[in-house]
Amino acid sequence: MRELKIIQPDDWHCHLRDGAYLSRTVPDSAAIFKRVIVMPNLTTPITHPSAAKKYRERILNAVPEGNDFEPLMTLYLTDETTPHVIAEAKASGIIHGAKLYPQGVTTHSEAGVTKLEKIYPTLEAMSEHHIPLLIHGEVNDPAVDIFDREKYFIDKILTQLVKNFPSLKIVFEHITTKDAVLFVEESSKNVAATITPHHLYYQRNAMFMGGIRPHYYCLPVLKRQEHQLALIAAATSGNPKFFIGTDSAPHAVTRKESSCGCAGIYNSPTALALYAEIFATQNKLHKLEGFTSLYGADFYGLAHNQKTITLREISKNVPETLSFGDETIIPLKAGQSVKWDII
Ligand code: DOR
Numbered sequence: 555m556r557e558l559k560i561i562q563p564d565d566w567h568c569h570l571r572d573g574a575y576l577s578r579t580v581p582d583s584a585a586i587f588k589r590v591i592v593m594p595n596l597t598t599p600i601t602h603p604s605a606a607k608k609y610r611e612r613i614l615n616a617v618p619e620g621n622d623f624e625p626l627m628t629l630y631l632t633d634e635t636t637p638h639v640i641a642e643a644k645a646s647g648i649i650h651g652a653k654l655y656p657q658g659v660t661t662h663s664e665a666g667v668t669k670l671e672k673i674y675p676t677l678e679a680m681s682e683h684h685i686p687l688l689i690h691g692e693v694n695d696p697a698v699d700i701f702d703r704e705k706y707f708i709d710k711i712l713t714q715l716v717k718n719f720p721s722l723k724i725v726f727e728h729i730t731t732k733d734a735v736l737f738v739e740e741s742s743k744n745v746a747a748t749i750t751p752h753h754l755y756y757q758r759n760a761m762f763m764g765g766i767r768p769h770y771y772c773l774p775v776l777k778r779q780e781h782q783l784a785l786i787a788a789a790t791s792g793n794p795k796f797f798i799g800t801d802s803a804p805h806a807v808t809r810k811e812s813s814c815g816c817a818g819i820y821n822s823p824t825a826l827a828l829y830a831e832i833f834a835t836q837n838k839l840h841k842l843e844g845f846t847s848l849y850g851a852d853f854y855g856l857a858h859n860q861k862t863i864t865l866r867e868i869s870k871n872v873p874e875t876l877s878f879g880d881e882t883i884i885p886l887k888a889g890q891s892v893k894w895d896i897i
């Protein structure tokens with residue numbers, strides 16, 4: 555039975571939602587992660603530091619007694635986000651990134667940016683104030699095949715963006731393709747990427763195993779095996795440009811199991827076990843700590859965590875459902891078991 559002691563992990567991309575849902579998401583994240591980068595795509599997006607400050611308080615109120623969980627807040631960029639707002643975000647001391655959702659690409663992205671050029675002065679301000687740009691890297695063009703939207707984004711938008719803003723720190727979030735891996739590898743040290751457990755663990759067939767499986771649907775959508783293999787190689791390589799970001803994104807079961815099911819996978823309780831399994835299968839357990847606990851903090855310019863955790867290779871059952879406000883949610887690996895647990 556293998557055991558592995560590592561510095562406590564952080565999660566550099568997570569959707570905690572709001573209101574009653576916080577009593578599910580916050581304790582689940584806080585049971586494993588010291589810090590999470592909190593996505594700002596609430597029903598009313600977090601577009602101003604004052605809203606981020608209040609949201610942070612609501613999150614902190616949901617942290618279990620005695621837990622030192624730290625939410626790291628982000629701003630949601632719109633066409634109207636000014637350089638002044640970025641200066642205020644910096645001054646607030648609680649904002650660690652600003653998120654670019656090209657309008658219409660995903661859940662609650664209706665207020666997203668319509669044309670990147672419109673926020674060039676804002677991006678300039680982010681560069682000056684050292685606030686990283688966190689990118690949902692897909693085009694929103696319905697004419698582009700959904701499996702190609704990340705590659706199009708790289709070719710049509712990201713390549714130019716990186717040239718225009720060489721000093722801007724960019725996290726290419728939840729990458730899903732070998733094209734994205736290559737792009738990040740070949741870019742400067744200011745460009746990094748997060749990788750989710752589900753994009754490492756599954757390929758697109760998972761959505762269609764014997765029928766349509768909405769709980770495997772997320773955006774960017776799962777891709778074919780060659781991409782999965784490129785992601786596994788990148789994550790386990792020890793290259794500090796690639797680090798953890800679960801993209802845990804809960805939707806109530808009724809919203810998933812629907813004629814138009816929402817995108818998003820709830821994986822906070824199982825993410826670390828799945829990452830450990832992937833690294834173990836690749837004989838790369840010695841690289842896990844860098845990926846989960848060091849490289850993200852280094853990229854964001856934050857200290858490493860003080861505490862350690864111990865992972866043990868032991869089977870653990872995952873519940874069929876979890877409570878979620880007045881509703882229920884189906885976590886990743888529901889009704890199955892995972893192979894690693896924190897002891
Ligand atoms: O699958 C996803 N769910 N992808 C996103 O980009 C957003 C997220 C959500 O908020 O549900």
Ligand code: ZN
Nearest residue numbers: 569593801803
């Ligand atoms: Zn996300």
